[in-house]
Amino acid sequence: MAAIAQEDLACSIAEALQFVSHHHPADFVQALRRAHAAETHPPARAAIEQLLVNSRLSALGRRPLCQDTGVAQVFVRKGCGVQLFRRDGAPPRSLQAVADEAVRRAYCDPANPLRATMVSDPLGRRLNTRDNTPAVVHCELVAGSELEVLVVAKGGGGDVKARFATLNPSDSVADWVLQQLPGMGAGWCPPGILGLGIGGTPEQAMLLAKLSLFEPIDIQELRARGAGHPEEALRLDLYERVNRLGIGAQGLGGLSTVLDVKLKTAPCHAATIPVALIPNCAATRYLRLKLDGSGPARIEMPSPALWDGIPDRFDVPDAVRVNLDSLERADVARWRIGQTLLLSGKVLTARDAAHKRLVDLLQRGEPLPVELRGRVVYYVGPVDAVGDEAVGPAGPTTATRMDKFVEPLLQHTGLLAMIGKAERGPDAVASIVRHGAAYLAATGGAAYLLSKAIRSARVVAFEDLGMEAIHEFELADFPVTVAVDSTGETIYRHLTTPVWLKPA
Incomplete structure (x- = not known):
């Protein structure tokens, strides 16, 4: 029998959430480095380089990798021989209460505050809970006297792209996955991991897909030795075929859309193949802990050698420098997709x-x-x-959520351009063409690096909206890629149907 204090469990979860906010798993950094070395498409190579620089800066500065600091998800494997107690002698609390205390402590840490994401009353007022509670808690009872905890900070950009289907036994799982990828867009910030749950019941398949994401990246070892069973063969097939789609880093094209494909399976009804698909993004954040009653779990720091050779700034010699304070529509008209721009001057922020x-x-x-x-x-x-800091980590949010607002703003305000991440829909592209505007892509998952290019920040409207208030940022060499230019050319050719419209 192992007696484990709930205080130690809460402390361990809180410390893990703080740690993963600014540390990628080592295998993810190594996989990014391999992808960067192999990439030949300049926009994609630049995006991966920004992710690597951001990873290094976040680890050194202990500040979030991404402004979306994620939904706290806690997966507990509790040995039947584990007894949870409270040191003050009070009755033990629920695992949910313990996890919520940990989340509250981690996300409200004044040394490294994390952005609160969770809203209550999803069909009503959708009020932000202000401390990122409640956590999402799963618990499994297993044999033994150990308490294993998987702590995850899962960003919305990946989970919102989750897919599920119940296939017939004769259907191809690989073909179904390939059909999903273009429609998922780039809002999940590739390159990342694809997780598959195959079998079980619908809710079981979704959980299997989620859990598969948090296994070590080993696709290169698997490619070297070859598949030993059908699950491995499916992983290899999907890895090759997905990367041949040409979606690439941030959807900008290139060789690396996925760094690995993971899957977990379970027995299922003879008439079905339940299949769930969930991606993990370029802000992959998770940590496994073990508690045995001797105190809080110990978190091992990665070796600084993990980031050897990665610079502390992003630099593109042939980038076009743009002064936003004197920007005119004629300047926007000269931009072409794939160009790297370095923006300086004042920009306004706005979300949904x-x-x-x-x-x-x-x-x-x-x-x-x-x-x-x-x-x-x-x-x-x-x-x-x-x-x-002028502002905390400040990376882009998914642009497609703002598509329905593009036409009225461009038509009635004289707005020149927008910055976000991922593709635009056909209506938004048509509006961009009609009004001679442009859409610029910043790298999702490089939030701390991007914040270094923000020299000042002030709220100028809608202060009650908190992080969604309109700010004015003063930029200095803020890196973006021209993703949709004023002629309607789009860099997201493998994700959307281009709208080849010309101004009337």
């Missing part, structure tokens, strides 16, 4: 809530609280600043 308010004001014929004519808007919800 701010966009809705702006468009509602336009529809009512009321004045806007900010002047958008001749400006650029960045889709971002930053982490709170600490110390002498």
Whole structure:
């Protein structure tokens, strides 16, 4: 029998959440390095380089890899010989209560505050819980006297792309997966891991897919030795075929869409093959812990050699420098897809809530609280600043969520360009062409690196929206890729149907 204090469990989960906020798993960094060395497509190679620089800077600065610091997910394997107790003698609390305490402590840590994501009342007011609680807790009772805990911070960009289907026994699982990838877009910030759950019941398949993501990356070893059973053969087949799609890093094209394909299986009904698909993004964050009653779990720090040779800044010699404070539509018209721009000057931020308010004001014929004519808007919800930071980690959010607001803003405000991540839908691209605007892609998962290019930040409208308020950032050499230019050319050819429209 092992007696484990709930205080030690809460402390371990909290420390793990803080650790994974700024540390990639070592195998993920190594896989990124291999992908960078092999990449020949300049926009994709630049994106992977930014992810590597960001990984190094985040580990050194102990600040979040991504502004979306994730939903806290805690998977517990509790040995039947484990007894949980409280040191103060009070009755033990539920695992949910212990995990929520840990999340509250981790996400509200003043030394490294993490952005709260969770909202209550999903069909009603959707109020932010302010501390990222509740955690998502799963518990499995197993033999033995150990307590194993898998702590995950899972960003929304990956989970929102989850897919499920019940296939017929004669259907091809590989073909189904290949059919899903283009429609998933790039909002899950590839290159990353694809997790598959095959078999069981629908909810079991989804859980298997999620858990498969947190196994070591070993696809290169598997490629070297060859498949030994059908599961390995499927992994190899999908790895090769997915990467041949040409989606690439951040959807910009190139060789590496996935760094590995993982899967877990379970017995299922004879008439079905339940299949779940969940991707893990370029902000892969998880840690496994063991508690035996001797105190909180010990977290091993990775060797600094993991980042040897990775620079502390991103530099592109042939990048085009852009002064946002004097930007004109004629300048935007000269941009072409695939170009790297380094932006300096003032930019406004806005996400979903701010966009809705702006468009509602336009529809009512009321004045806007900010002047958008001749400006650029960045889709971002930053982490709170600490110390002498102008702003905390501030990477892009998925642009497609703002697609329905593009036409009214471009038509009525004179907005010149937008910055986000992933592809735009055909209606948004058509609006960009119609109004001679452009869409620029920043690297999702490189939030701390990008925040280094923000020299000042202030709230200028909708302060009540918190991280979704409209800020004005002062940029200095902020890196972006021209993703949709004013002629309608789009770099996301493998994700969307290009809209080859010309201005009237």
